[in-house]
Amino acid sequence: MEVLQLLVSGLANGCVYGLIALGFVLIYKATEAVNFAQGDFMMLGAFVALGLTNAQYLDLPFWIAAPLTISIMAVFGYLLDLFVLRHLFGQSQTAVVILTIAMGFVLRFIAGLIWGHEPQTLESPLALGDLQFGGVVLGMADVAVIVVTFLLTWSLYQFFQKTKLGLAMQAASQNQMAAYFMGIPVKRVQGLIWGLSGATAAVAGILFASKGAIDPNAGLLGIKAFAAAVIGGFGSLPGALAGGLIVGVIEPFAARYFAAGYSQIAPYALLLAVLVFRPHGLFSQVRVKKV
Amino acid sequence: MRIHFKTSYEHDIRLFQDRWTLGVYAALLALAFALPYLIDEFYLGEVTNVLIWAIAGLGLMLLTGQTGQASLGHAAFLAVGCYTNTILIEQGLPFVIAFPLAGVITGVIGTIVAIPALRLHGIYLAIATIALSILADDIIVLMEPWTGGVSGKFPEMITIFGFEIERWTMPSRFYYLVLVVTICCTLFYRNLLRSPLGRAFAAVRDSEVSATAMGVHIARTKATAFGLSCMITGWAGALMGYYAGTFNNETFSIVISITLLMMIVIGGLGSIHGAFFGAVVVAFLPQALSILKDGLVGGGVAIPGLETGVFGMILILFILFEPMGIYGRWLKIRIWLELFPFARKDMFRRQKSYLKTERLR
Numbered sequence: 001m002e003v004l005q006l007l008v009s010g011l012a013n014g015c016v017y018g019l020i021a022l023g024f025v026l027i028y029k030a031t032e033a034v035n036f037a038q039g040d041f042m043m044l045g046a047f048v049a050l051g052l053t054n055a056q057y058l059d060l061p062f063w064i065a066a067p068l069t070i071s072i073m074a075v076f077g078y079l080l081d082l083f084v085l086r087h088l089f090g091q092s093q094t095a096v097v098i099l100t101i102a103m104g105f106v107l108r109f110i111a112g113l114i115w116g117h118e119p120q121t122l123e124s125p126l127a128l129g130d131l132q133f134g135g136v137v138l139g140m141a142d143v144a145v146i147v148v149t150f151l152l153t154w155s156l157y158q159f160f161q162k163t164k165l166g167l168a169m170q171a172a173s174q175n176q177m178a179a180y181f182m183g184i185p186v187k188r189v190q191g192l193i194w195g196l197s198g199a200t201a202a203v204a205g206i207l208f209a210s211k212g213a214i215d216p217n218a219g220l221l222g223i224k225a226f227a228a229a230v231i232g233g234f235g236s237l238p239g240a241l242a243g244g245l246i247v248g249v250i251e252p253f254a255a256r257y258f259a260a261g262y263s264q265i266a267p268y269a270l271l272l273a274v275l276v277f278r279p280h281g282l283f284s285q286v287r288v289k290k291v
Numbered sequence: 292m293r294i295h296f297k298t299s300y301e302h303d304i305r306l307f308q309d310r311w312t313l314g315v316y317a318a319l320l321a322l323a324f325a326l327p328y329l330i331d332e333f334y335l336g337e338v339t340n341v342l343i344w345a346i347a348g349l350g351l352m353l354l355t356g357q358t359g360q361a362s363l364g365h366a367a368f369l370a371v372g373c374y375t376n377t378i379l380i381e382q383g384l385p386f387v388i389a390f391p392l393a394g395v396i397t398g399v400i401g402t403i404v405a406i407p408a409l410r411l412h413g414i415y416l417a418i419a420t421i422a423l424s425i426l427a428d429d430i431i432v433l434m435e436p437w438t439g440g441v442s443g444k445f446p447e448m449i450t451i452f453g454f455e456i457e458r459w460t461m462p463s464r465f466y467y468l469v470l471v472v473t474i475c476c477t478l479f480y481r482n483l484l485r486s487p488l489g490r491a492f493a494a495v496r497d498s499e500v501s502a503t504a505m506g507v508h509i510a511r512t513k514a515t516a517f518g519l520s521c522m523i524t525g526w527a528g529a530l531m532g533y534y535a536g537t538f539n540n541e542t543f544s545i546v547i548s549i550t551l552l553m554m555i556v557i558g559g560l561g562s563i564h565g566a567f568f569g570a571v572v573v574a575f576l577p578q579a580l581s582i583l584k585d586g587l588v589g590g591g592v593a594i595p596g597l598e599t600g601v602f603g604m605i606l607i608l609f610i611l612f613e614p615m616g617i618y619g620r621w622l623k624i625r626i627w628l629e630l631f632p633f634a635r636k637d638m639f640r641r642q643k644s645y646l647k648t649e650r651l652r
Contacts, residue, residue, distance in 0.1 A: 057442045087611050096359045097417055098556050099550055099610045102603035109600025116594055215597070223421065230418055263430050268422040275419045276407040 004136050006252045012142035013249020015149035019204035020225035020242035021232065022153060025195040028234050029160065030169040030193035033085075033096040037104035039222015041198060044107055045073045045205025046214045047115050048230070050122045062125050070202040077198025083189040104219060111216040120207035141210040148207060152200065153241045160237065169193055227271040233281020242282065246270070304485045323470055327463035336458075339466045342473045343530045348511025348555050348566030349476050350524030355552065357489070358516035359496030363526050363548050363638075364420030367427035368586035372397040372437040372525025373532035374431070374438055379445050386449045394525040405514045424545040431540040443539025446532045458533055463494035469530055476523050480563060483519070486565075492516050496561075546599070553606050559618030568617040576602060 023038040035041070051057045052065035060068070084103075088095055122142070132137040160166035172179040172186045179186050208214065208221075224247055232243030247267045254266035274281065297303050351365050376393035380386060391461050408419050431438045438444065449456040449468065456464045464585040484490045494502035499509055526609055532538050551571060558569025577598055584594070599632045619639075627634040 019396075028414075034417075084607065084611065091614060093414060094355075095610055095614060096358075097361060097414065097609060098552060102553065102606040102610075105596075105599040105603030106607065109596040109603070167587050223425065226418055226421070234414070262433070262463075265426060268341070268426050270417060271422045272426075275411060275422075276413060279410050279415060 006256060007249060008136055008138060008142070010246070010249035010252045011245060011250065012139070012145050012247035016143045016204060016208050016211070016244075017221070017225045017228040017247050018241040018244025019149055019152070019200065019207065020222055021229040021244050022156065022237060023200045023204070024225065024229040025235060025237055025240040026156070026193055026197045028201060030173050031190050032173050033093055034100070034234070035197065036097055036100040037107060037219075038197070038201060040104040040107040040219035040227060041073065041077070041201035042205045042208060042222070043214065043216060044076070044111060045069060046122065046203035046209035046218065047111050047205070048072055048202070049220035050120060050209055051115065052212070054120070054123050058232045062123070065207055069206060070199045073198040073202035075196040078191050078195035081194035085194065086191070108216045108219060110114075117215055119213035119215040121213045122206070124206070124210040126210040132285070139211070141207070143233070145207045145211065148203065149241065152203060153237055157237045165189070165192070224267055227267045230271055230281055231274045233283040236281070236283040239281060239283030267286060306481065306485075320474070327466055332462045335462050335466050336580060337578070339462070339469050340534060342469045343527055343534055344554065344570035344573050345567045346473055346476050346530065347524055347527035347551055348441075348558065348570050349480050349549050349563065350520050350522070350527060352555050352561070352563070352566045353483070353523065354516055354520035354566065356555060357484070357538070358492040358513060359514060360516065361417045361552065362420045363417050363422035363545070363552060365547060366543040366547035367424050368397050368401055368521040368524040369528030369531060369547065370427055370431065371400055371526030373538060373543070374444070375525070376529035377444050378437060378530060380447055386451055389531055390526070393529050394522045397525025397528070397537060397583050398518040398522030402514050402518035405517030407516070409510050409513050420548075421545065424548045428540050428544065430541060439539065441539055443537055443542075445537050447532065449577060465533070472526060474528065477563060478528065480523070488512070488515065489609040541611045550602070553602065557606055557609050557616055559616030562618045564621070565616050572605070588627070
């Protein structure tokens with residue numbers, strides 16, 4: 001029973017990692033860049049939701065605030081691409097990496113200025129109540145996290161595989177110039193993907209804030225989501241979710257069965273092991289190009 | 292306007308371009324040696340801090356600026372250098388042996404770490420080094436018998452053949468020690484760039500495919516770059532330990548790694564000057580901010596995250612408007628002055644490159 005309980009709480013945490021990892025993968029899939037500030041996007045989304053919902057701020061009903069947060073973050077992502085990232089067009093990936101790390105610092109600073117550094121909780125209807133399944137206690141928030149994550153991953157996967165825009169996004173990442181020649185508006189497509197990833201981060205933020213308290217440093221969770229994205233193989237949406245679940249499940253088990261001091265190492269040790277033995281993740285997309 | 296008419300290869304690779312350059316650097320060196328007589332002890336300490344950061348920056352610059360491999364885990368190697376130096380001295384080795392050895396050991400460890408990491412490209416390498424930086428913290432705690440764990444360690448006083456050096460009571464002696472190490476590292480770096488190995492580094496950075504075609508062994512070159520980079524970083528770490536006076540597992544956190552990378556980007560990737568310019572920004576920014584803050588909102592008001600926030604904003608502005616960093620801007624101004632009135636607007640424009648996927652190789 002204890003194992004089952006650990007597994008369930010691990011899955012719920014893993015879904016949050018998976019959601020942030022989805023944001024990484026979206027941007028990587030479409031622009032071959034990695035947004036190191038994705039965790040801070042999630043934090044910002046959580047705080048926007050909190051600012052709209054909580055009684056001490058705007059006091060809107062949750063079901064209005066949640067879609068509003070998602071659209072605010074989508075617009076934020078699009079504008080960020082428009083005003084900042086588009087100027088990096090054609091520069092190396094390292095430049096984007098460093099820029100997004102710096103952006104994370106700035107977002108953390110701004111969030112701290114607006115909402116303070118005390119941990120706060122979102123007054124969310126998801127946070128109420130527990131479910132009992134034969135001895136296993138499940139928080140409503142955990143259930144919501146798991147359901148939403150799976151739905152979101154599935155729909156994003158379908159979006160990339162089936163829709164014209166999704167295919168255009170993949171084409172834009174594989175060869176920018178060829179995509180231009182095929183009539184894909186590469187810059188606008190990249191803006192849209194940043195918006196989409198902002199929206200995903202907002203969903204992750206709302207769910208994360210429903211599960212527990214947040215503070216401006218919550219974005220550092222992004223590092224674990226990295227581990228998730230890498231383990232799953234950057235560029236694969238189901239892989240990101242799987243990676244998130246693996247990291248999420250390993251954590252409580254390591255904390256329970258390993259000696260103190262070794263447990264927090266476990267996700268990173270796994271990350272390094274995956275990088276050494278399967279450098280492109282478990283769901284690798286790297287193929288040798290045939291000439 | 293100076294005209295360089297190169298008549299031989301020797302001419303092309305020599306250490307100083309002409310007598311004027313030599314004179315400028317000699318004057319700079321003389322100023323650096325006279326500095327303890329010119330400024331008071333507080334500012335001398337700050338300058339020492341700048342030099343230590345510059346050494347660490349040189350280390351990372353060798354890897355990121357010269358070989359093109361971004362590392363977000365160099366704080367781990369600062370820690371290795373710092374702990375190795377302190378432990379070796381505690382074992383009874385004299386400073387003159389322990390300090391160089393600490394750098395060499397860090398370099399060897401760096402090479403060992405690099406070998407699996409070499410299969411990784413760009414982003415994957417950055418992520419692997421992030422993991423390394425996080426793990427370093429936990430590993431230091433786990434190796435408590437050697438490292439002192441959470442309670443940390445205090446480096447002993449430096450003694451070179453009976454000559455004592457201590458950071459707080461004798462800041463000018465410590466300054467000279469750091470200055471000598473800085474000069475050695477800079478000369479090492481500069482000479483490395485003139486050697487075939489340095490050229491190989493640049494070739495790997497600019498195009499791995501072309502480098503292979505020219506007969507450069509990619510994996511070996513990257514491993515060497517990682518090792519040499521870690522060696523210099525290790526020396527910087529050892530000096531940082533002396534400068535701080537005490538250190539534990541949290542001293543060399545991932546924030547230091549990130550700061551280091553940002554520092555060389557602000558300074559200017561791929562140039563020795565860049566490491567120094569960046570170090571000046573990193574070392575003096577906190578002071579400048581606290582002075583500004585006292586002027587604007589009055590002392591005593593703490594704004595958490597202010598330093599990193601402002602640092603991040605500066606960095607974003609640099610990447611957007613001057614990707615070559617402070618050194619790039621300085622170069623542009625200098626060339627504009629030298630060529631006046633013949634400088635053209637587009638002299639530094641580079642050809643646009645288009646992205647191709649890394650997933651199909």
